[in-house]
Amino acid sequence: MADARKRIWVTRASPGAEATAARLTALGLQPVVAPLLQVRPIADARLDLTDVCAIAFTSANGVRAFAERAPERGFKVFAVGAATAEAARKARFSTVLSTDGDVAALARALASRRRELTGVILHPGAAEPAGDLAGELEAQGLAVRAVALYETVEAPLPEGFVEALPGFAAALLHSPKAARVLKDLLKAHPTPSLKVFGLSKAVIRPLQRTELAERAAAPEPNEPALLALLQRRLAASDAA
Template sequence: MRRVLILRPEPGAGRTAQAVARLGLEAVTHPLFAPQALDWTPPVAADFDALLMTSAHAARLTGPALAAYRALPAYAVGEATAAALRAQGFDRVVAGDGDASAIAARIAADGHRAVLHLAGTTVAPIAAGSLNITRIAVYSMASLPPDPALLRAAVPGSVLLVHSPRAGERLAAHVPTAVRAGLHVVAISAAALAACGAGWASATAPDQPRDDDMLALVLRLCEGSGR
């Protein structure tokens, strides 16, 4: 059975592990980061006509102040983020199925201009177009200490799932070049893939930054090698 190592933080790591198990593969979670809430000063809701969330962590870690924006139409980069917003009492949530630039284009197409973006300290570039986006960091990703268990778990033939460029950088720093030839990398985006460096048995990324598309690449890899 092919082993799949999931490096993203919880609770996303658990969701991905369940999806991997449903494919009949062995899932091992090994988060490289943990989200931490930040102190932030909520701006006046009336100054904005839409709310943008590009991470489910932001929805969970903003605290009680998030309730002040429930009257705004909310836009989420994907369904997981949309679900996190609904869990916080938002009943008007538009979920995208691409990247942050795609949902920004949807916001503009719906006629909004002043957008509040609650996010992490590290955000992928967004093509804002006609939007005036005010971004406030409400959480950060704290690096967890290097753990030798990752190298022990990464037996030859394993697939490593990389969900961010920062995770790719950490992975590249942690896995020696001599070990990489026996391991496969599936990253969520071209930027995350580039951050992983070279020397892997294979390294791919889907056209769209979606977990399901990453798992489709994993399954294709496994089927091509007879698992």
Template sequence: MPPPGTSSGVLVTRPEPGLSETLAAVSAAGWVPYASPALCITAHTLRALPPRFAACVLTSGQAVQAAQAALPSTCPVYAVGDRTAQRAQAAGFTAVESARGDAEALAALIIRTRTPASGPLLLLSGARQGMELAGRLRHAGFRVVRRVAYTARPARQIAPDVLRALRAGEISHSLFFSSESAASWLAALPETYRDAACRTTAIVISQAAAVVLQKAGWTQSVVARKPNAQAMLAALGFCPEGWS
């Protein structure tokens, strides 16, 4: 619940998939959520792929749709976090493991549990993402086929109800799930609302996202203890099980 005397509004800048469930979790914690996705996601159809992969590597739940369309349900899946793993299971994949962390944890899990001799890995990520993960796996001896599963484009505008709530001081916290989304949301924010936004407490998934906001004039930022949605919600005093 919000502390006494604190505005109860929470800005959620996460795109779908993930936005709706985050809004529901924020509401369940006693806050008033405001949806303001910073990115617009476009799914990609994968071009021709080799006939078999030893496993599929998912860096985001936004890549599950492409995996479902391209791979048999029996293909082992390695997911960056629990929510991505749950989405893969809901899509029908029968052998799913979660790294419960970030790309570094995902690479460590794969290196620990598989061998390069088992066959190539299919890495599905967003545009301009996943290169470092692919590099680490290749350095460990794995053959990695990387494909762009979706494109994230900056939102062009922010909804009038969000701007009104910011100006009225009804939003006390803002959730940012990546440095890219923080920069994109700021780019869409009219300059006349910048001061009001900067007065909210930002809860961010990484130090990189905090730096983006600090450069924009944010005065208070809280970096989640772990790079996942569960830790971000925990900063609001709510920690639903199985989140990331």
């Protein structure tokens, strides 16, 4: 029988959800993958590579969306976080530079290399991005072309899943949009015993007024920090 103290709801979209689940399993936890969102390509998106000197990715989904549409791999890539950088390397981009933190940190990293960025920085991403990288780059005086290549839409949950939520130790959130979907779900189906941990303060913010046993944000916007937070809070609950 599953130990409710170890059951963790992985809410992120595939294929990232499966990577998160593998990390949770390695920690001795019991992940249950049930995405709140699913990724869908934008069929009529126009990808213009004119004068592009570099590509800025803020998610592995952005990398995959670009790689599925364009064969070019010679551009220098700038990525937020290790996971996004690894996705770019797997997509066979030869030059990949990454930075920890958020889109503001990425914008500062790009600005520090402005002398070598003599064209347009392409930013392929979501229709509703979690952060405003284009605005951050423009504020740094850099030329940027943002293009939405995919969108995230609400995903149906398995039958009976909502009723089983009291049997979970916690849920993990990776985006503000997923948090908004969860907020609406919990408004219709209150689960005050649920603990929710988010990738950042921005991710967890939509749930400020939702009745929960606990809500907290990772100290750094990356999954290792999120999982470390989860482990600390679960350990504290066990000790109590």
